[in-house]
Amino acid sequence: MESLEPPLHTGSSVVSVQELVKETLEAVPERYVRHDQEPQILSDNRSTETPIVPIIDLGKLSSDQTLGNQELQKLHGACKDLGIIQLVNHGIGPSLLEDLRHEIEEFFKLALSEKEKFGRRLGEFEGYGSVPLSEVKLDWGDRFLMTVNPIAKRNPRLFPELPLSLRNTLDSYIKEMQKLAMQLLCLISKCLEIEMNEMKELFEDGFQILRMTYYPPCPQPELVVGLTPHSDSCGITILHQINNVDGFQIKKDGIWTPVHILPDAFVVNVGDTMEILTNGLYNSIEHRATVNSIKERISIAMFFNPKLDSEIGPIQSLMTKESPALFRRIKMEKYVNDYSSHKLDGKSYLEKLKLRTEKAVAFEVE
Template identity: 35%
Template sequence: METFPVIDLSKLSDEERKPTMEMIHDACENWGFFELVNHGMSPELMDTVEILTKEHYRKCMEQRFKEMVARKGLEAVQSEINDLDWESTLFLSHLPVSNMAEIPDLDEEYRKTMNEFAVELEKLAEQLLDLLCENLGLEKGYLKKAFCGSKGPTFGTKVSNYPPCPKPDLIKGLRAHTDAGGIILLFQDDVVSGLQLLKDGQWIDVPPMKHSIVINLGDQLEVITNGKYKSVMHRVIAQTDGTRMSIASFYNPGSDAVIYPAPALVEKEAEKTPGYPKFVFEDYMKLYAGLKFQAKEPRFEAMKAMDPIATA
């Protein structure tokens, strides 16, 4: 079994830059996922984020989750559940506007810490997009610009907790899907595992590692790279003990950004016509909302079939 790619970002600044860039390229091409260590984010900040996230779940969300489980009779299910996930979630929006002031049960310390964390993650996302440009032979800044739209990129965080589940064989923590957006940065629990990706027909564990950030690519990067880099199906397996923390931040195109294969990548492969559609990101998201847990290919086909005036 191939080992899951773990990339030390600090090596970009020394003589190991070339092999490190090759590892990133290989991970994007063959895995759609990789794990970053020495990414420049302060371990102290990450520890604070983790402590406050777990505290917020215990104080504000755990009881609500238990009530939902009781209401739906999930403790006693006898057959597989395919229409819900065993997760408790909170959505934070950072760009183009923040919603953090409006979320009632976020205390001031947690709000401040998550804002600080989002700033660091945004920087890291933009650094990674430029590394991808370099590997793809695109001009620096191309991907960031492609994501911009009229108001800049969309950036938000899904804070999830996956409590212990009595029937992990019947209820998924999170059902299999590809991510709709751009580049995803995940700070996950380093004790309780559960995240898996599909590679060559097999489910592979994404290893929990202290202070690492897991990166995966969304559908929009597959379109822009004309399939050179692909989004990958992944899921979360619920566990019988321990609550798994997952903080996934999505650096996505702006709602009115027009997404299409980069002409430079289509030209490079003359025999390859752009196999991917041109569309407005918001239109893709509307379609994705109802089809998240299905294969991505029909979504791309549906976008191709849409009125071309909408993407002019």
């Protein structure tokens, strides 16, 4: 989800970095220069023996009890520690992923006049374009963000108006992601040893957002940020790196660390909502996107939230006298609206929902 600030105008109804780089750029325009950000780490972890982000095999989770339990504990540990995994053997066919790559690449190749039809409008967080973070500063990327579930909440000028082949492919992908997300949420319920229905009732047919992002090459990548550091507001995010170009980074032990994403693996990360539901047991990971000087990077992410009419707060069974509620309860719709109007800034929004220690009320055992 994005800020509700209106887009900047430069003779066009949409600000597009993709259009900007079609010009011969020797230096990055000032409105993209981000001296406020920590420097990029240009090395990667491809050669390290142990991957920074744990790799979880979904097939093992459904295999024999011993192997499945080991993988389940690995998942639980990853959600507590980093709040992020790479998911392999996830069951999504390579032909669908290839169709998805082709269709999204073709969308971003459309003339700006065609993409402007989906441009982000004043007062809306959905639509296509580059998103300003203040009156002057922008990320180095173009994104197309839209609500995809509940279907009744879809903006009639966005998803329904996409080119037919892209719409059909996205529809197939969304359905697969919905099934995968519910499977993961059920596994998380097992990890937490809570009633399966607690997660299911919250998230089934919940509020879901899709974001496609195009990060063009940049002549001075060290000066810009593809996506400002933040934690996601949702329960879980499933990210697919469409064209296998790295640029995803996580904040680990206070240091920005590049993540090499395995081909066709999904990155699944814990969001703020899951940190709230687990009363801080699971960690929503702060992350950002960086860019390079040679190749564009394309990604698609789906954000899975509880139903808008639900209320979120720490799950009752995860609170004890020793571990009272760390977060206040809030209606999901208000939570979404507040986050949408909040400037991306690390985990600052989650901090606002924390109860002060002296005000935390101990869990009362009946």
